[in-house]
Amino acid sequence: xxxxxxxxxxxxxxxxxxxxxxxxxxxxxxxxxxxxxxxxxxxxxxxxxxxxxxxxxxxxxxxxxxxxxxxxxxxxxxxxxxxxxxxxxxxxxxxxxxxxxxxxxxxxxxxxxxxxxxxxxxxxxxxxxxxxxxxxxxxxxxxxxxxxxxxxxxxxxxxxxxxxxxxxxxxxxxxxxxxxxxxxxxxxxxxxxxxxxxxxxxxxxxxxxxxxxxxxxxxxxxxxxxxxxxxxxxx
Amino acid sequence: xxxxxxxxxxxxxxxxxxxxxxxxxxxxxxxxxxxxxxxxxxxxxxxxxxxxxxxxxxxxxxxxxxxxxxxxxxxxxxxxxxxxxxxxxxxxxxxxxxxxxxxxxxxxxxxxxxxxxxxxxxxxxxxxxxxxxxxxxxxxxxxxxxxxxxxxxxxxxxxxxxxxxxxxxxxxxxxxxxxxxxxxxxxxxxxxxxxxxxxxxxxxxxxxxxxxxxxxxxxxxxxxxxxxxxxxxxxxxxxxxxxxxxxxxxxxxxxxxxxxxxxxxxxxxxxxxxxxxxxxxxxxxxxxxxxxxxxxxxxxxxxxxxxxxxxxxxxxxxxxxxxxxxxxxxxxxxxxxxxxxxxxxxxxxx
Numbered sequence: 001x002x003x004x005x006x007x008x009x010x011x012x013x014x015x016x017x018x019x020x021x022x023x024x025x026x027x028x029x030x031x032x033x034x035x036x037x038x039x040x041x042x043x044x045x046x047x048x049x050x051x052x053x054x055x056x057x058x059x060x061x062x063x064x065x066x067x068x069x070x071x072x073x074x075x076x077x078x079x080x081x082x083x084x085x086x087x088x089x090x091x092x093x094x095x096x097x098x099x100x101x102x103x104x105x106x107x108x109x110x111x112x113x114x115x116x117x118x119x120x121x122x123x124x125x126x127x128x129x130x131x132x133x134x135x136x137x138x139x140x141x142x143x144x145x146x147x148x149x150x151x152x153x154x155x156x157x158x159x160x161x162x163x164x165x166x167x168x169x170x171x172x173x174x175x176x177x178x179x180x181x182x183x184x185x186x187x188x189x190x191x192x193x194x195x196x197x198x199x200x201x202x203x204x205x206x207x208x209x210x211x212x213x214x215x216x217x218x219x220x221x222x223x224x225x226x227x228x229x230x231x232x233x234x235x
Numbered sequence: 236x237x238x239x240x241x242x243x244x245x246x247x248x249x250x251x252x253x254x255x256x257x258x259x260x261x262x263x264x265x266x267x268x269x270x271x272x273x274x275x276x277x278x279x280x281x282x283x284x285x286x287x288x289x290x291x292x293x294x295x296x297x298x299x300x301x302x303x304x305x306x307x308x309x310x311x312x313x314x315x316x317x318x319x320x321x322x323x324x325x326x327x328x329x330x331x332x333x334x335x336x337x338x339x340x341x342x343x344x345x346x347x348x349x350x351x352x353x354x355x356x357x358x359x360x361x362x363x364x365x366x367x368x369x370x371x372x373x374x375x376x377x378x379x380x381x382x383x384x385x386x387x388x389x390x391x392x393x394x395x396x397x398x399x400x401x402x403x404x405x406x407x408x409x410x411x412x413x414x415x416x417x418x419x420x421x422x423x424x425x426x427x428x429x430x431x432x433x434x435x436x437x438x439x440x441x442x443x444x445x446x447x448x449x450x451x452x453x454x455x456x457x458x459x460x461x462x463x464x465x466x467x468x469x470x471x472x473x474x475x476x477x478x479x480x481x482x483x484x485x486x487x488x489x490x491x492x493x494x495x496x497x498x499x500x501x502x503x504x505x506x507x508x509x510x511x512x513x514x515x516x517x518x519x520x521x522x523x524x525x526x527x528x529x530x531x532x533x534x535x536x537x538x539x540x541x542x543x544x545x546x547x548x549x550x551x552x553x554x555x556x557x558x559x560x561x562x563x564x565x566x567x568x569x570x571x572x573x574x575x576x577x578x579x580x581x582x583x584x585x
Contacts, residue, residue: 062520062570064577065511111581116263155263158317162576162585166569167306167313170262 036188036196036234037134040084044198044232048078048096050122050224056106057219059212063164068107069115069210069218074099080198080230087134089127092143094202094228097121098152103173105159115160116173122149124202126184137191143184147204149222151175154210164214172213178222180206194234202226267585269453271320271401275349276311277384278405279363280540280562282352284312285325286377287540290340292330297541300354300562302528302552304544308565311350311403313572314455317585318401323350326387331367331375339375346391351384353377354540355409358434358441363409374536381406381438385445396451403575404442405505407459407486408561410434411479424478428485435459435486439493447499453584454500455575458487460509466527467560503578505571512556512570519570522554529558538562 036042051073059067078096085091098119105112126145132138154173164171186200207221276282280300284307288298301308307322315322326349329342355363355376362368363378379387381404389395396402414427422430439456446454462468463480471479487506494500512519528549529542539559556567563571579585 061518062566062573063518064574065515065518109577109581112577113580153261155261156265157263158265158267158319159576159580159585160263161265162317162580163573166572166576167316170265172262 036084036087036090036130036139036190038084038086040082040234042082042196042232042234044080044082044196044230046078046198046228046230047075048094048226048228049073049075050099050101050226052101052222052224054106055221055223058107059218060216063216064108066108067105067218068109069220070104070106071118071220071222072102072104074101076100078228078230080200080228080232082232088130090130090141090143092126092128092145094124094126095121096228109163112159112163115157115163117155118151118173118175119153120149120151120175122147122180122204124148124182124204126182126202128184128186130188138187138189140187141185143186145182145184145202147180147182147202147206148177149180149204149206149208150177151208156212160212164212164216169213173210174213175210176208178206178208180204180222196232196234198228198230198232200226200228200230202228265319267318268580269318269401269584270399271318271453272397272399273349274311274315274318274320274323274401274403275388275396275451276323276352276403276405277381277388278352278403279356279381279407279409280352280354281405281408282309282311282350282403283325283354284309284323284350284352286328286350286353287330287374288325289328289330291332291337291535292541295535295541296543300539301558301565301568302539302542302544302547304565308568310568310572310575311352313569314401314403314575317572317576320401324348326351326384327353327377327379329377331373331377333367333371333373333375335372337374342377344387344391349388351379351388352405353379353384356380356384356406357409357413358382358406358438360410360413362413364412374538374540378409382441382445385441389445389449395449396446398450398452400451400453402446402451402454403457404438404446404454405457405459406438407431407434407483407490408462410486411459411462411482414482415475415479427478428481431482432485432489435489436493438486439490442494442500443497447497452499455503455579455584456490456494456500457503457505457571457575458490459483460505461513462561464510464513464524465561466525466557469525470560501578501582501584503575505574508571508574516556520554520566521556521570523552524556526555527557527559528552528555528564531559 052071056068103116124147126143128143130141182204190196285298330340355378365374365376367375533546
């Protein structure tokens with residue numbers, strides 16, 4: 001529980017920093033022209049919260065029937081690179097993390113709390129259509145992309161070992177990497193010709209299998225919602 | 236700004252992210268949420284970690300009521316490992332055999348050992364299954380009842396339990412067997428059920444007045460699994476199976492009433508869990524919940540106490556719930572240990 005509180009605190013702090021940074025940038029540079037036109041490159045930095053909306057299968061035998069998992073949210077810094085193919089079509093790449101998620105018991109083992117954790121990076125490439133004119137300060141956009149979720153540094157726990165391999169070696173966790181489809185909605189607000197803020201909401205449809213060293217496995221739809229806010233610079 | 240060169244930082248970050256991602260997982264924090272100093276266990280054969288691993292029994296490679304092997308197998312030993320405390324050892328060993336081919340072995344108390352559970356022990360009555368006081372020949376199990384086990388522990392521990400003791404209690408099965416045997420001698424089934432209810436109430440009272448009242452803060456009380464769903468019961472008629480179930484339910488009801496409202500006690504419902512394992516064996520990777528894994532015609536005695544890998548019904552008994560007619564296989568014990576652990580974790584005890 002302590003770890004979750006810490007995460008939330010960090011998340012709040014990062015958000016605060018971003019909002020402040022955005023405001024300062026806006027004041028400092030003011031703004032006139034706001035070009036997001038064909039051939040532009042831009043890079044932006046910020047924080048992204050990934051909140052899995054887990055639909056867990058059952059842990060395979062031997063286990064209490066209905067043993068499920070849930071995966072908690074995580075926040076990390078991320079960077080995006082955007083290239084305007086035309087005045088309206090952009091290609092954006094997300095790189096961030098690593099995101100550290102707690103894995104908690106659910107279903108028949110609801111209440112056991114944290115049973116493990118996993119880190120992931122999930123680079124995503126989206127094609128976006130940006131509405132309104134290239135010079136418009138506020139440009140909403142819609143996108144569709146692909147995500148590759150790479151899981152690593154999975155950790156078990158004493159609790160996981162006790163309910164999967166009591167008296168034996170600690171149970172290890174290995175989450176399969178997976179591809180997912182990622183629709184996106186967002187908006188870019190240009191403070192001026194160079195600086196902008198970008199708010200992005202991505203839903204990723206992704207499922208994977210997590211394997212335990214006890215020989216058991218569990219399938220889960222992770223389907224995270226990612227909310228990211230960045231401040232960027234156009235070259 | 237449109238040159239290919241623009242891709243350079245992009246590629247560098249991607250590479251860095253990929254490299255950072257390398258490296259395998261690890262065990263994570265295996266430390267239990269409560270720091271226990273030791274396990275103190277009371278009960279019967281299900282918690283016996285070697286009371287009779289002496290003389291002929293030891294020579295046969297036996298000592299625990301399961302499939303004996305190199306490692307400890309019963310649920311208390313598995314739970315001790317999960318709780319990061321020393322493996323329990325038998326607090327008392329010996330054998331008062333009246334079987335001519337099996338010599339008696341002197342009864343010895345072992346200081347520093349807190350595994351009090353003995354095969355054959357009842358809740359209160361000192362004459363349990365295969366006790367030497369019963370008509371010969373008997374294996375001569377010591378069958379010190381749970382009440383006396385607790386008294387012995389208090390006598391060597393300054394009359395108290397340590398606040399960081401993990402105490403386990405599981406008994407009642409031998410009260411079922413002895414009361415069933417008494418029916419053959421004329422006890423009415425109604426009186427047998429009453430006797431079980433009394434025993435359950437007594438066990439609950441001992442837990443509260445002798446264990447909790449003397450300082451224990453973490454007492455795991457496992458109720459009696461359904462003896463009517465064992466190979467032992469399947470060999471009996473349906474009416475007797477029903478009677479056994481009633482005896483178990485009455486015992487558990489009074490036990491639950493006896494420990495109710497005691498935060499130092501975690502009552503684990505092994506009765507319901509065992510019935511679920513019987514109803515949905517595949518979920519638990521059980522393939523045989525009806526017949527023993529030990530070939531009791533090959534064992535020197537008709538009990539898993541002397542069952543080893545060389546006396547099994549088949550080379551591969553993976554998925555068997557029962558070692559003999561009433562005791563679990565190591566896997567059966569593992570399922571019980573997992574269930575107890577899960578209850579303890581939910582309660583913040585592990």
